[in-house]
Amino acid sequence: xxxxxxxxxxxxxxxxxxxxxxxxxxxxxxxxxxxxxxxxxxxxxxxxxxxxxxxxxxxxxxxxxxxxxxxxxxxxxxxxxxxxxxxxxxxxxxxxxxxxxxxxxxxxxxxxxxxxxxxxxxxxxxxxxxxxxxxxxxxxxx
Numbered sequence: 648x649x650x651x652x653x654x655x656x657x658x659x660x661x662x663x664x665x666x667x668x669x670x671x672x673x674x675x676x677x678x679x680x681x682x683x684x685x686x687x688x689x690x691x692x693x694x695x696x697x698x699x700x701x702x703x704x705x706x707x708x709x710x711x712x713x714x715x716x717x718x719x720x721x722x723x724x725x726x727x728x729x730x731x732x733x734x735x736x737x738x739x740x741x742x743x744x745x746x747x748x749x750x751x752x753x754x755x756x757x758x759x760x761x762x763x764x765x766x767x768x769x770x771x772x773x774x775x776x777x778x779x780x781x782x783x784x785x786x787x788x789x
Contacts, residue, residue, distance in 0.1 A: 652708070653708050653709050653712055654779050656701065656705055656708075657701075657702065657772075657775070657776075657779070658776060660698055660701045660702055660705065661773075661776065663698055664698045664702075664768075664769060664772070667694045667698055668765065670686070670690060670691040671695075671761075671762065673686040673687070674686040674688075674691075675758070675762060678755075678758065688748075688751070692748050695740070695744055696741075696744075699737050699740055699741050702733065702737055702772075703737050706733065706737075709730055713727070716786065724782075725774075725778050726775060726779060726782055729771050729774055729778070733768060733771050733772065733775065736765075736768045736771070737768070739760075739764045740764055740765055740768065743760055743761040744761060
């Protein structure tokens with residue numbers, strides 16, 4: 648049962664992250680492309696914080712599951728290495744998002760950094776989903 652909690656929660660959070668990205672694109676379109684859009688700032692921030700928190704806790708949960716399954720926390724797997732990179736990117740997301748939320752509309756470059764960081768984050772999450780499926784499959788075959 649525990650084997651399924653981490654991948655299911657992380658996958659559902661990835662879907663929520665895509666929605667948060669969609670909300671953020673409204674700001675990008677209005678700020679940088681001159682389109683008239685409604686940016687739901689509070690919803691974007693609230694759900695973005697939820698995504699960051701769940702993914703960070705999921706990273707901790709993944710480390711716990713690794714320890715339970717293999718008796719160690721650090722492994723040489725691609726899934727582990729990308730997971731560590733994701734934790735760093737989550738910190739950048741949180742720092743840039745918090746700064747922008749406190750100083751709304753005062754920066755032109757910070758939102759671009761925030762978006763680029765989060766685009767990379769979502770690419771790594773997609774890789775994690777693929778590598779995670781392999782981990783779950785190998786665990787089921789044991």
